[in-house]
Amino acid sequence: MTKETIAVLGGTGNEGPGLAIRWAKAGYPVIIGSRQKEKADETAAEINQELGIETVVGMENADAALAADICVLTIVAKAHQAALESLKEALQGKLVVDATARVKFPGAFPPDPPSAARTAQTILGDGATVVAAYQNVPASALRKDLDQPVGSDVLVCGEDMDAVEKVIALTEAAGMRGYYAGGLDNALVVEGLTALLITMNKHYKGHGTVQIAGLGK
Amino acid sequence: MTKETIAVLGGTGNEGPGLAIRWAKAGYPVIIGSRQKEKADETAAEINQELGIETVVGMENADAALAADICVLTIVAKAHQAALESLKEALQGKLVVDATARVKFPGAFPPDPPSAARTAQTILGDGATVVAAYQNVPASALRKDLDQPVGSDVLVCGEDMDAVEKVIALTEAAGMRGYYAGGLDNALVVEGLTALLITMNKHYKGHGTVQIAGLGK
Numbered sequence: 001m002t003k004e005t006i007a008v009l010g011g012t013g014n015e016g017p018g019l020a021i022r023w024a025k026a027g028y029p030v031i032i033g034s035r036q037k038e039k040a041d042e043t044a045a046e047i048n049q050e051l052g053i054e055t056v057v058g059m060e061n062a063d064a065a066l067a068a069d070i071c072v073l074t075i076v077a078k079a080h081q082a083a084l085e086s087l088k089e090a091l092q093g094k095l096v097v098d099a100t101a102r103v104k105f106p107g108a109f110p111p112d113p114p115s116a117a118r119t120a121q122t123i124l125g126d127g128a129t130v131v132a133a134y135q136n137v138p139a140s141a142l143r144k145d146l147d148q149p150v151g152s153d154v155l156v157c158g159e160d161m162d163a164v165e166k167v168i169a170l171t172e173a174a175g176m177r178g179y180y181a182g183g184l185d186n187a188l189v190v191e192g193l194t195a196l197l198i199t200m201n202k203h204y205k206g207h208g209t210v211q212i213a214g215l216g217k
Numbered sequence: 218m219t220k221e222t223i224a225v226l227g228g229t230g231n232e233g234p235g236l237a238i239r240w241a242k243a244g245y246p247v248i249i250g251s252r253q254k255e256k257a258d259e260t261a262a263e264i265n266q267e268l269g270i271e272t273v274v275g276m277e278n279a280d281a282a283l284a285a286d287i288c289v290l291t292i293v294a295k296a297h298q299a300a301l302e303s304l305k306e307a308l309q310g311k312l313v314v315d316a317t318a319r320v321k322f323p324g325a326f327p328p329d330p331p332s333a334a335r336t337a338q339t340i341l342g343d344g345a346t347v348v349a350a351y352q353n354v355p356a357s358a359l360r361k362d363l364d365q366p367v368g369s370d371v372l373v374c375g376e377d378m379d380a381v382e383k384v385i386a387l388t389e390a391a392g393m394r395g396y397y398a399g400g401l402d403n404a405l406v407v408e409g410l411t412a413l414l415i416t417m418n419k420h421y422k423g424h425g426t427v428q429i430a431g432l433g434k
Contacts, residue, residue, distance in 0.1 A: 108399070110406050141431075151430055155413060179425075182325070182416040189327050189413055192406035196372060199399040206432035208396075213368055214358075215423035 006170070007068030009033040009061045010075030010083065012043045015099060018142030019072060019134065020056065021047045022174035025146055030056045033064030033071075040064070065090035070170070072097040072134075073120070080116055084123040092127040095163050096120060097170075098187075101135035101194035108199050110192030117157065117187040131158035131167045132187035136194055136210055137176065150174070152209035155181035155190045177217045223387070224285030226250040226278045227292030227300065229260045232316060235359030236289060236351065237273065238264045239391035242363055247273045250281030250288075257281070282307035287387070289314040289351075290337070297333055301340040309344040312380050313337060314387075315404075318352035318411035325416050327409030334374065334404040348375035348384045349404035353411055353427055354393065367391070369426035372398035372407045394434045 008020045011032040024030045024047055032047070034040035040058030047056045065071045065087055071094045075083045080100050084091075098120045102111035114122070117132035124130065137152045144150075154171045156178050158164040164180050171178030181190070193210055200208045225237045228249040241247045241264055249264070251257035257275030264273045282288045282304055288311045292300045297317050301308075315337045319328035331339070334349035341347065354369045361367075371388045373395050375381040381397050388395030398407070410427055417425045 110403060179417050180420050181413040186327060186409075186413055186416065189406055189409035192403075192409065196398040196403055196406055199403065200396050200429070200432060203397050204432040204434075208432045209430045211428045211430050212417070213426045213428050215417060215421040215425045217421075 003028045004069035005029040005031065005067065007031040007033050007064035007071045009064060009071055009073050009087070010079070012039045013074060013076065014139035015134070015137070016074035017043050017047060018139040019074065019174060021050060022142060022146065023170065024053065024056050025051055026173040028173070031064040031068055032056060032058045033061040034058065035061060062087055062090040065094060068094065070095045070097060070166070072099060074099050077102040077116070081119065081123065084120050088124055091124055094128050095166060096124065096128050096130045097134070097167055098130055098132050099134035101191045103195045103198060108195040110195045111188065113185070113188050115184055115187035115191060118184045121184055129160045129163045130184065131156060131160070131163050132184060132190065133157070133167050133171065133178070135187070135190050136197060138207055138209060140207060141209060148175070150176045151211070152176060153211045154178045157181050157184055157187040157190065159183050177212070179212055179215065179217070220245045221286035222246040222248065222284065224248040224250050224281035224288045226281060226288055226290050226304070227296070229256045230291060230293065231356035232351070232354070233291035234260050234264060235356040236291065236391060238267060239359060239363065240387065241270065241273050242268055243390040245390070248281040248285055249273060249275045250278040251275065252278060279304055279307040282311060285311065287312045287314060287383070289316060291316050294319040294333070298336065298340065301337050305341055308341055311345050312383060313341065313345050313347045314351070314384055315347055315349050316351035318408045320412045320415060325412040327412045328405065330402070330405050332401055332404035332408060335401045338401055346377045346380045347401060348373060348377070348380050349401060349407065350384050350388065350395070352404070352407050353414060355424055355426060357424060358426060365392070367393045368428070369393060370428045371395045374398050374401055374404040374407065376400050394429070396429055396432065396434070
């Protein structure tokens with residue numbers, strides 16, 4: 001079966017390349033999207049070099065979205081809404097995976113509703129299918145050892161169960177366990193965990209991850 | 218060092234006896250509190266019988282609170298506010314550990330702010346010190362095998378760090394890992410996890426628990 005093409009939009013930060021490299025390694029066609037094509041090309045070249053491949057390409061975000069089946073948003077929280085508005089046309093018909101975790105600073109406090117993924121679905125309208133995932137996965141864990149599981153479980157929230165199952169399969173292809181955890185509003189809790197993890201990491205001087213036990217995976 | 222006395226208020230349900238039996242087993246003096254002394258006596262007798270001890274006693278909630286150093290609230294969510302108002306005097310000067318997890322039904326959705334623990338602190342005023350913990354620990358896991366760790370980690374939220382450290386020590390005495398996860402408002406996220414776990418348990422037909430990795434415990 002041909003693997004679907006994944007665009008990682010805003011994919012030149014920390015989280016985006018971490019996810020992209022794991023999907024590229026698992027054989028998915030991957031496009032890095034950025035507001036600037038040059039930055040996207042640079043990240044794509046780094047991933048190709050690390051994996052010894054040539055298949056990852058860079059594009060501007062809208063071109064990347066149009067060329068992909070699945071678009072993963074790893075855009076910084078403060079640019080989330082503006083990016084969705086500017087990419088609304090390009091994202092029609094796509095499965096949009098929103099990895100945004102908003103954190104209130106200073107300190108590190110959980111965000112207010114609605115969830116980022118709910119906001120995305122509202123902006124994009126019924127023509128796109130939004131699923132929330134990957135908000136709590138540390139970039140460092142993704143990049144640590146590509147042959148090992150990441151050690152961070154993923155709570156996948158969405159209303160379209162076919163889309164949810166697709167994202168769980170992508171999650172497992174990237175070396176993580178994915179669990180369906182309810183609809184888009186539940187993603188607010190998952191976003192909130194990021195503030196708690198930041199607090200715990202600071203207090204215990206570690207790199208905390210969330211895992212789920214007892215569900216037979 | 219003499220162990221402090223723990224009252225488990227609303228301790229005749231599922232969660233309360235599960236925590237109480239683990240603390241009693243660890244050598245803490247434990248009081249079961251209930252609105253009806255007879256029900257409290259009954260639960261205390263069951264715990265004594267299971268452990269082969271005679272030290273656990275039953276009292277009405279207010280008497281239990283007055284006789285204890287640490288009061289753990291395992292009251293059903295819908296009775297939470299009324300119970301705190303009626304126990305306000307008895308809880309002055311106490312360390313109050315709020316285990317309440319509110320879930321919106323039908324379905325299972327995360328609760329609105331403020332967190333139950335923040336509400337408790339507001340009702341009780343500065344004379345009591347509230348810490349949130351144990352909202353996500355399944356009663357079944359507490360009762361399963363008392364010689365084994367519970368397998369559910371505890372996110373402990375509070376503003377008084379001495380109180381937080383005390384609750385983490387209690388958590389570890391009960392066979393769980395406890396992590397400081399920020400102030401009382403962060404407990405809203407922990408409460409929200411209960412709705413996600415209910416959703417996951419239903420979907421995967423399991424008994425999910427949350428664990429934290431990467432922080433060196």
